[in-house]
Amino acid sequence: MAKVPKPSELELQHVLPKTDWMDTPAVFRPGNFSYPGKAKNLKVLGLANPREWSPMDEDWKLPADWKNIILEGLRERLDKYRTLKVFMDICVRCGACADKCHYYLGSGDPKNMPVLRAELLRSVYRKEFTLAGKIMGKMVGARDLTEDVIKEWFMYFFQCTECRRCSLFCPYGIDTAEFTIIGRELLNLIGCNIDWIAGPAANCYQTGNHLGIQPHAFKDMIDFFVDEIEAVNGIRVEPTFNRKGAEFLFVTPSGDVFADPGTYTLMGYLMLFHEIGLDYTWSTYASEGGNFGFFTSHEMMKRLNSKMYAEAKRLGVKSIIGGECGHMWRVINQYMDTVNGPADFMEVPKSPITGTRFDNAASTKMIHIVEFTADLIKNGKLKLDASRNDNLVMTYHDSCNTARGMGFFDEPRYVLNNVCNNFYEMPPNTIREQTFCCGSGSGLNNDEFMEMRMRGGLPRANAVRHVHEKFGVNALSCICAIDRAALPTLMNYWVPDVTVYGLHELVGNALVMEGETERTTDLRGEPLPGMEDNENEDI
Amino acid sequence: MAIEHHLKKHREEISQKWFDLLACTYPQQTVRLFKKESDPFANPVGQTFKAAIGEILDEFLGENRAEALAPLLDKVIRVRAVQSFSPSEALGFIFGLKKLVEEILEEELAEGEMEMGDLREFEGKVEAMGLLAFDVYTRCRESLFEIKITEMKSNTRRLLERAQLIIGE
Amino acid sequence: MGIKFSLAAVVGLILAAFIGVSGGGLSHFFGVTMPYLAILLFLGGVVYRVLKWGRAPVPFRIPTTGGQEKSLPWIKHAKFDNPSTKGQTVVRMALEVFLFRSLFRNTKFELEKGHRLFYQWEKWLWLAGLVFHYCFLVILLRHLRFFTEPVPGFVQGIERLDGLLQVGLPGIYITDGLFMLAVTYLIIRRLIIPQVRYISLPQDYFPLFLLFAIGTTGILTRYFFKVDLIKVKTMVMGLISFHPVVPAGIGAIFFVHFFLVCTLFAYFPFSKLMHAGGIFMSPTRNLPNDNRIRRHVNPWNYPVKVHSYAEYEDHFREKMVEVGLPVDKELEPAPKATADS
Ligand code: HEM
Ligand code: SF4
Numbered sequence A: 001m002a003k004v005p006k007p008s009e010l011e012l013q014h015v016l017p018k019t020d021w022m023d024t025p026a027v028f029r030p031g032n033f034s035y036p037g038k039a040k041n042l043k044v045l046g047l048a049n050p051r052e053w054s055p056m057d058e059d060w061k062l063p064a065d066w067k068n069i070i071l072e073g074l075r076e077r078l079d080k081y082r083t084l085k086v087f088m089d090i091c092v093r094c095g096a097c098a099d100k101c102h103y104y105l106g107s108g109d110p111k112n113m114p115v116l117r118a119e120l121l122r123s124v125y126r127k128e129f130t131l132a133g134k135i136m137g138k139m140v141g142a143r144d145l146t147e148d149v150i151k152e153w154f155m156y157f158f159q160c161t162e163c164r165r166c167s168l169f170c171p172y173g174i175d176t177a178e179f180t181i182i183g184r185e186l187l188n189l190i191g192c193n194i195d196w197i198a199g200p201a202a203n204c205y206q207t208g209n210h211l212g213i214q215p216h217a218f219k220d221m222i223d224f225f226v227d228e229i230e231a232v233n234g235i236r237v238e239p240t241f242n243r244k245g246a247e248f249l250f251v252t253p254s255g256d257v258f259a260d261p262g263t264y265t266l267m268g269y270l271m272l273f274h275e276i277g278l279d280y281t282w283s284t285y286a287s288e289g290g291n292f293g294f295f296t297s298h299e300m301m302k303r304l305n306s307k308m309y310a311e312a313k314r315l316g317v318k319s320i321i322g323g324e325c326g327h328m329w330r331v332i333n334q335y336m337d338t339v340n341g342p343a344d345f346m347e348v349p350k351s352p353i354t355g356t357r358f359d360n361a362a363s364t365k366m367i368h369i370v371e372f373t374a375d376l377i378k379n380g381k382l383k384l385d386a387s388r389n390d391n392l393v394m395t396y397h398d399s400c401n402t403a404r405g406m407g408f409f410d411e412p413r414y415v416l417n418n419v420c421n422n423f424y425e426m427p428p429n430t431i432r433e434q435t436f437c438c439g440s441g442s443g444l445n446n447d448e449f450m451e452m453r454m455r456g457g458l459p460r461a462n463a464v465r466h467v468h469e470k471f472g473v474n475a476l477s478c479i480c481a482i483d484r485a486a487l488p489t490l491m492n493y494w495v496p497d498v499t500v501y502g503l504h505e506l507v508g509n510a511l512v513m514e515g516e517t518e519r520t521t522d523l524r525g526e527p528l529p530g531m532e533d534n535e536n537e538d539i
Numbered sequence B: 001m002a003i004e005h006h007l008k009k010h011r012e013e014i015s016q017k018w019f020d021l022l023a024c025t026y027p028q029q030t031v032r033l034f035k036k037e038s039d040p041f042a043n044p045v046g047q048t049f050k051a052a053i054g055e056i057l058d059e060f061l062g063e064n065r066a067e068a069l070a071p072l073l074d075k076v077i078r079v080r081a082v083q084s085f086s087p088s089e090a091l092g093f094i095f096g097l098k099k100l101v102e103e104i105l106e107e108e109l110a111e112g113e114m115e116m117g118d119l120r121e122f123e124g125k126v127e128a129m130g131l132l133a134f135d136v137y138t139r140c141r142e143s144l145f146e147i148k149i150t151e152m153k154s155n156t157r158r159l160l161e162r163a164q165l166i167i168g169e
Numbered sequence C: 001m002g003i004k005f006s007l008a009a010v011v012g013l014i015l016a017a018f019i020g021v022s023g024g025g026l027s028h029f030f031g032v033t034m035p036y037l038a039i040l041l042f043l044g045g046v047v048y049r050v051l052k053w054g055r056a057p058v059p060f061r062i063p064t065t066g067g068q069e070k071s072l073p074w075i076k077h078a079k080f081d082n083p084s085t086k087g088q089t090v091v092r093m094a095l096e097v098f099l100f101r102s103l104f105r106n107t108k109f110e111l112e113k114g115h116r117l118f119y120q121w122e123k124w125l126w127l128a129g130l131v132f133h134y135c136f137l138v139i140l141l142r143h144l145r146f147f148t149e150p151v152p153g154f155v156q157g158i159e160r161l162d163g164l165l166q167v168g169l170p171g172i173y174i175t176d177g178l179f180m181l182a183v184t185y186l187i188i189r190r191l192i193i194p195q196v197r198y199i200s201l202p203q204d205y206f207p208l209f210l211l212f213a214i215g216t217t218g219i220l221t222r223y224f225f226k227v228d229l230i231k232v233k234t235m236v237m238g239l240i241s242f243h244p245v246v247p248a249g250i251g252a253i254f255f256v257h258f259f260l261v262c263t264l265f266a267y268f269p270f271s272k273l274m275h276a277g278g279i280f281m282s283p284t285r286n287l288p289n290d291n292r293i294r295r296h297v298n299p300w301n302y303p304v305k306v307h308s309y310a311e312y313e314d315h316f317r318e319k320m321v322e323v324g325l326p327v328d329k330e331l332e333p334a335p336k337a338t339a340d341s
């Protein structure tokens, strides 16, 4: 093989050749791609071209007429989505978005600049759908659709977390996430997708949730948390399942049921609902709030999301409460009513405790648990002892989806400020609408992609480290299930002293419940501040 | 040792050039961003490097204690360990210090203000730092594997816990 | 490559007009045919483009939200960064169009690092962009004096304001200088910022070079060659009254300027310059974030295959009954093996 390089060669070389981006092919190596979708999962979902393959193979076993499929697919989508059509034409390549993407900031790879990510698709559009592109070709940034282009798409559309940070800064609002969403849709037409998305989507479709947990096991898990709560404060909460006639249906991402630390957040929900005596039910059929279909195609998003309204209708509830999740709420806020509505069989959500009517959800009939809780606190309906969280110095991560797909900023902060006493914001250009992604969104939180996730999460981690060093922050709270799965890992690598909490876990800790025994531990079984000595006696 | 004295005199220049060398291992489109953007939150990689390089130099030219140097090297190497560099590419910048210093001290060497032997000794020190860096790099990569396992466990921890409970009964 | 190509194209255009008029006697072509053609292409092209965009429906309402949503009454709503009504959206759009609000977000005011300001290039892009567009607008409006008789008061007003710096004769317009500065900045920026250079295509350089050339020839026409403006006006009035005449003795330099402007107009609809129209149609900006309040209708919403509750229950009934989960259909007395693992 190659000679041993001289040190001087290593030092000063640019990693990428100085070639034009169109002449720089995508190179797959372990760690920079996610495993492709397994044939069995694709079959469950009825997706195209199920087969065994690897991005590292030379031959991707595309269907014979793949080119036609892609071009027809693109034509169809240009006619269906004004976003795509307009965004294809109006980018001035001013570069304002270029350095806004966390993947670019963490990797330095120019194709991670949002504008170039979009050009990957745009260049093909020019060639096939514009006169200038047909005549002048490369001169006007047009290029042929080849297998190498497909490989490049696969690499970079699965290196974008659809976080929309780029869109915020673009003078025309060009949203590279739209290119990614539609690019992935096209890739799906010829069977190029990743298993971390196809697997959960298939499970969700069939069994109701991403991990494929069957109804009895789902109930069993929640019952298990009932015991855990009892161990903490002696209160036995009594959740119900698939119960007709309940006032509310509660839907949360299944990560909260199975994955730490989401499970503690779930305990928080259970305690809160019990304390206020809410008439609500869980559903084992709609047991997944998250929607990995959204990372596959608009159609798959609709198919998976349909369960929420269907179940609400079947159970005859008045309205729905949704748990803490990012992309689940992007879907609920921006798509659900359109694709699966109208939800005219329900009522405008109204808090039975405070009487507040949530007119901001007048049409979807679905409210966010955090706004529900914020309203309870504002009306003084909860007894909270924030000092139980005094060992935590908090900061808060806005999840991209609730930030730039919703604008959900002050509700969580209000709750947070009421359940803990030490809260510090990260620097302004890393929070709220400018928040940095965890680096693992949109179905990329798989372990084979770890390296990419760590660099994509670097801008976020860097801001956490800043408040960690400056204010001694040791806890990072969030309202997103993917965050709860991905941020602990990110922190482990970059800022190991910071622990991740879901907001309702903190609520659960602080909530003073009627008739509870004195608590000595928090929901994680760790001693409360001031109780460190009692730890052993209690067990 | 005479050479340290000279090096400290040139600290700013060395630090600047060493940082440039590090930055130059990135695609040239990005080098400018990494070098120039002064907001540490808009440019986490570049600013982390800039700060760390200075700290590494101070320790290296000062007391040069391994236990103090390792966490400083970690700041840079932790980033490079996840950026699709091979180990040799990730750590090449350390050895680049040798040539860089030789160039900077060229005049002083020529004028006989210090001896070639001093320089050789300094180069030995750089190599020792290189070895230390190798340890740090390995630790970073190991932690990458560890966090994978931790994550997989916590993703399904409750299920496993529950399953074991049932088996235990 | 892209740079040279674009530069060559602009130089070619200049030479074509210059030689055509001064040597080839093509002043009728450049003075009459071209402007009509350009206007036709411009109007036709813009209408075509906008209709083409407009034909594609807006299936989803997906504004990029840049501030606090409308929520509980006691939470302060960022009305213009996250509008919830049409009116608020209009304000958001106005901020985008008149002040380049989104581009402004790039701006970081790190005043304590004053000497570093040069590196905060994003701010310069916003500023240069704004200066460029406003100067362009003012210059266009000033040109109305060639198209109107009598010249409306507001055009004269603009001229007077713009010419406040009474330097030399004819008076120098502020916008001319600023326009040239801004265009120069935009060109230089494209050339020296490596990221931007990497993404730039010939069609990004071409309009900038063209504008630079238009500005330069315009200034030459006005200040150095002192083209006979009365004749120019005669020609323009002829054009708009559809009785085209080309008076003799207008300098070739004017035709070069005029031809380049015609090229700009003809080129406009088929290029990225259509961003001017596109921004008004951008669904991430021109829609309120009110999906939860009012249902947005997707015209092509179609039924999809779903996994219904009934299928689900059929699949799991036995296990559900076993753990006491309610079911819609009770188990049959002798249950078939319905559930699998
Ligand atoms: C309405 C909101 C508008 C915004 C936010 C906007 C923004 C921009 C930006 C960011 C550039 C890029 C400069 C560069 O880096 O090259 C640009 C260029 C340009 N715009 Fe606009 N623009 C707007 C409207 C218009 C309108 C109404 C015109 C009408 C004539 C126009 C004509 C141009 C021209 C001629 C250029 C320069 C050519 C170029 O840069 O390629 N723009 N604009
Ligand atoms: S900010 Fe918008 S117009 Fe500018 S390069 Fe990015 S996508 Fe294109």
Ligand code: SF4
Binding pocket: A100, A101, A102, A103, A112, A113, A114, A117, A159, A160, A161, A162, A163, A164, A165, A166, A167, A176, A177, A180
């Ligand atoms: S949506 Fe997010 S991840 Fe994707 S290109 Fe834009 S900034 Fe990058």
